[in-house]
Amino acid sequence: MIFGEIIRIALRALTVNKLRSLLTMLGIIIGISTATVLISAGQAVERYIYDLFAGIGTNVLFVVPGQLTENQDPTAEPRFGELTLSDARALSNPLLVPDMVMVAPEADAKATIVRGDEALEVDLIAIAPQHKDIRGWDTQIGEFFSQVDMDSRRRVAILGQTAFQSLYSPNENPLDTQIRVDGVVFNVVGVMNEIGMSQFGNRDNSVFLPFTTAMDRVLDWKTTRGDYKVTQILVSVSSEDRMAQAQIDIEEALRERHRIDYFEEDDFSVISQTDFIGVFGDITAVVTVFLGAISFVSLLVGGIGIMNIMLVSVAERTREIGLRKAIGARRRDILQQFLAEAVFLSVLGGIFGMALGALVMRAADSQITALQLTLQVSTVAGVVAFCMATGILFGFWPAVQASRLSPISALRSE
Known part of the structure; x- marks a missing residue:
């Protein structure tokens, strides 16, 4: 089956029940919008911190009283000195x-x-x-x-x-x-x-x-x-x-x-610009990873939702699958069709999620002008790739189930 035909059939299948498709994408939309905002916020904070300490000058050392803690955190409370x-x-x-x-x-x-x-x-x-x-x-x-x-x-x-x-x-x-x-x-x-x-x-x-x-x-x-x-x-x-x-x-x-x-x-500490940037960068990275894990849970729920709805779709379209096999469709064709539907659900959810995230960032940017929240091209590319991977991962088992159906048994089903 040619690629264009696979896409056409997948889109037609998704538009038959628009509300169900939208509800299925909801988990992906929420997860991607959250992840988009968090990733962009993390990047904005990193830029802000770098600009903040870049003003110090790359050739300046700060000598402060007291010995810092063992992890040499420049933000920590110094010891007596x-x-x-x-x-x-x-x-x-x-x-x-x-x-x-x-x-x-x-x-x-x-x-x-x-x-x-x-x-x-x-x-x-x-x-x-x-x-x-x-x-x-x-x-x-x-x-x-x-x-x-x-x-x-x-x-x-x-x-x-x-x-x-x-x-x-x-x-x-x-x-x-x-x-x-x-x-x-x-x-x-x-x-x-x-x-x-x-x-x-x-x-x-x-x-x-x-x-x-x-x-x-x-x-x-x-x-x-x-x-x-x-x-x-x-x-x-x-x-x-x-x-x-x-x-x-x-x-x-x-x-x-x-x-x-x-x-x-x-009883003193000598700190450079690199020390400050490194410490705050590490803190930002930890917070971003933690919040990213929360977003991943939403994406996981969305992926499971896609798998469930695809299994339901396989059950509802058993006769269609049997008919297509009876007129010459191969297992690979059925597999590709259902995988394409799952990927489309996931990618569309990702696009809507990024759009929602962009709206949230625009609203936040008007209130927090110092951070300058922007949606980077690398973030968009990463989200699309992740959504495609999610669609393939969670749509693979339903697609395999559909491809394994016997045409005779499928045509007999009610």
Whole structure:
């Protein structure tokens, strides 16, 4: 039997009872739509995470206080330990870290900024002038901090985009206006370009202060020896190829400074962009596999539904099968016909499922713009191939049953 004839007969058989065919495809539709949304969401999250940490820079190492857990998860709660401004200055010594380009201390805290009658809860980020080059941060309005601001501990502030929009009208110039940060008066000297989310939170809803100013006038984070504490130290490395060696040099320098014995664990951790991406990628993969397993259950139910309805179809069309065999149809022809019907049911269910999934993603994308949910060509191809395999797998036994019918017995059946 030619391929076109097989398709024509299969389509005619499915359209005889449209409602039954639709109900049979329902399990496939639900399973495929769920799988499509989950796969696309997983891909979107991976892209989002990569873009999120790509902004860090490929040649930047983060030194944070405390030793991470045994699995080296950068998102885990660190063990006891602290870093200081003196540590940052030591790491800026090229004799200790030859591959170092520049170093910047950073401190992160919560604060309340007030302008007039408006009060806003924000992240307070104490930074150094080197952040402009290391992180690629710059001002949209005004100027970035200078070394003079750091050395003289000037009370100047740069607002993040969200903080600026919350405290000022659209056409208002914020430069040389005053705000209070936890009760301390600061002059606004700039508004930061949009930064977005980072591994440490929303940088746009922030106020940026010179590191030394923040420490002396707002935070008062000092060790018992009077040194400034830091949340993290950013180290820019000369090239990506030198990252591993730079990490070793940083660890050796800090172990010596912190007087850590050979058999003792570090009280700090050195993390790269790759570490962050790897950990969050692993988490995303686990969640995607788990949710994919749930989708597989729906597809399994849909496949069983196809097998059941095909067995019913074989029983209802016994005389038709007998007649076709009597006029010369071979077992292979009957087998191909029923397999084609099962595959059509599965593939059509998959197409409807992808369409439903695309509608769900479109609705979700309008609400969650950051993820940019899209249906990839690879996903479509994978779904079609999977549906064809499902149709063949669950339609094979009914097709075999139909092909084995004796024409004499089939024609005698009522």
